[in-house]
Amino acid sequence: MVLETGDSIDITGLVIILIFYFAVAGVGVWAGWKNRHKGKGDNGYIVGDRDISTTVGVFTMTATWVCGGYINGSAEIVFQKGLLWCQAAVGYTLSMAIGGIFFAKQIRATGATTMIDPLKQAYGRLPAALLVIPAVIGDLLWSTAVLAALGTTLSVILNTSETATIIISAAVGTIYTVSGGIYAVAYTDIMQLVFIAIGLFTAMPFVLTSEPVAGNWENRTADWLGTIPEPKMASWIDSIIMLMLGGIPWQGYFQRVLSASSDNSAKILSFCGAIGTTILVIPPVVIGASAKIADWSLTSLDGWLLTNKRAILPLSLEEFTPTVVGYFGLGSVAAAVMSSIDSSMLSGASMLTANIIQEIAEVKGYRITNKVGGYLLKMNIILLSVIATYLSLTFESIYELFHFAGDLVYVLLFPQLTSSLYLKDHVNGFGSVTAFVFGTFVRLLSGEHFLGIPALIKWPGYDESVDYKHPQLFPFKTTIMLLVFAVLLISSKIKSKYLTKNNTTKVVIDEDKPLDPTEKSSSSL
Template structure:
């Protein structure tokens, strides 16, 4: 197969443009750092809290509309056993931003937090924060690997190059401009990337719809021709799975540091809420092109195209249906625009995940645990080293796995099943939880999620939730079991917190067993002590940064 030289050159030009934008933004970041002497790390992590609202909207949208979002939406529409009725991502992502804007902005904005781990460190101290930090960073690394793998597969389809070269090139560019300018480079490159995503995808739509090898998607929506109607169907027995997936997409996003980077970079709660609501609408609009492309792919006689038979689904290439459709159903210049759009979407998510994971380590582990007296310059240096390390780790994972979906699944599932209950407790029920409850909740979530199994990872289910059934010898959880795990974990946090308070404050357990220092030296009542937010561990004062 010959390399697609025009396409390769256009991608190189795109990467140079993005790198140039990142370099320009890094100069703006340095100016801001000079204004905020003694607080350079906050400029790198949250842009000095003065990001304009339009940049905030565009960077938030670009982060959510990543390569997995676009490729996954087209794949679901195209799959014969799924279809539009299972296209949950556009709904879930939009609802996620709406829910976040309504409920999760005020708790972090009013205390001027920098990362999502700050309230955990303030409430539970250093030991538990260092443990809760692990799933959040793992989720970000898996996210980086997922979107790099998606881009590698896409470029290998359209440009006829080895996927690992696309992974390496994309990782190097993203790491470089994120290193140079932090959030400023990430935000302003996102503006350019989102413009390319919008322009590139919508440019492809008319050509895709007019493909001579495809029937009208209006007709194939309800009539079976080359495969079952692309509208799909939702069986009653699958409603629990559908709801679980929807809730996962709706709520897992509020656990990511990438979200809080953007809302904390705005100057007020109102601006942050506007950012969320406008971005929610934009995410839904940008899902329309992949939906249409997936529908056309399901309506195509592939024997009339350069792809030939068997069809992509029969070759196990449904996950790459978006780039396959662009290459075989569009003129060359249109397919090049499409690959630019996908590359832009991927880059806009990689940089966010890299900065997210690095910020968590540099601030909540290095600054607040390892080196409390570290200078701002030292913290920024550690942040940049982390960007490099996490970027290389994500690229390595992307090149060592053949499944993009498994990486995406691991990232979202970790945040939903393990982290969400902790976040809900510390944000909305801080007066009813303590370190013991958080530790028990963490162990409960890990245990239940492991016992529930996961066929994609080859983990057999050892416990069955209501409605579980056997399919090809594998136990399938038809119940919304991840949501059940979240609720059970939250209950465990609250019950264990109360039990610990009773045991220690009534003297039922000796004081030397109180490893989290729950007991206070002052004369407080049993009822009052668990309600004090500063009742334990070391405290983080975000106002004294």
């Protein structure tokens, strides 16, 4: 065991992880060098030459979602509350399928480089810049969740410092992401996805047949399945819808859609990615359920486990599998983390570079070349990596962090993105800013225990006695999202119909005419 104070570091496990890290970094650097002459057009450092093949696209799409938060978080929530509460697996899988049907072709038709570009075309520069905020925060929270997952995993299994493992892991991911951009991320995702599949599916039978687990399934079905109390049913449905629709407006998803070689390829990788995420969530769900019904008194973790629930996946791999299999499982979790930390850092940095820095430069009359943009992108990747590393050392629950990222994007971005693609003639910048401000305040005033924000708005059915962490039993997230939709459309209509159109001084927020994406506007922010 490696849990007792004073135990030495597991050298064998540490060497295996370091070899894996060097291998991943090597593939990333190689991919960047191999494709160094590609992506010479505008913003080519973000989407390359839009030539990612369908095969590579499927791998990188799946690996982006099957991250440390997805794997560790799914095992954690099944262990704590049962299978019925593993909503992220269902919601995020469906989100990719919906994205492939309704969003992939539509956003490619706009000629976009990032998810924010169609928002700029519909609303103008300033509203689009505001919408970068929740998008980047979502990526930061995602990065934080996956780094926390890996830090927990390695520190538990290898008896190393959680701080050190998080810093080293973030550094490795940053190095190869900086070296090759979208190409490095895509090619390393193939390698990482293979590790994930082999490691987790190999471990699963050993967990199921281990002494503390075997024989407990029949008489403890209610424990691993879980229950949904009647007062929580509405909020449970609310969370499923939130994950399903809130899983769409992510730059990490659209970066792969926009980098694909064709519209059909973009759709195929969306659908296949949904299938891949469904398959790869099976092992962590089974391991989490096994841990739920296990007789932990037969292990050395009984009691200690109560304060380390977020580490249930690595602990199960350690206790219920042979040493060699446990190492492979550990490598799979590390692979899952690396496959998403690179993607989330790249996507957040892409929006900061293309939709903030580049926009400001154009307003000032400057044009950022692809070469300079590449340098700026690398700086932003490093910046976001540092912030995510710091935040990952402060949060307790991986699943809640993973969950809240989707919540934020759902409420603030889904209505705006959908309207920009399907209701472009009925919305404008004034409506966008009004809806953004409205949605932000209402969501924050509704409270979030996870972030220590009290609920000043108490929706119908509010009851702390049912769940003091999540006392809003009303489907308030979906309600707020629909209200943001309504405010966006109504305020846009008010602006276009009733407010003065003949101002002699115009700024983008007051323009009803959307920006032509091919024009270089000199309007002031």
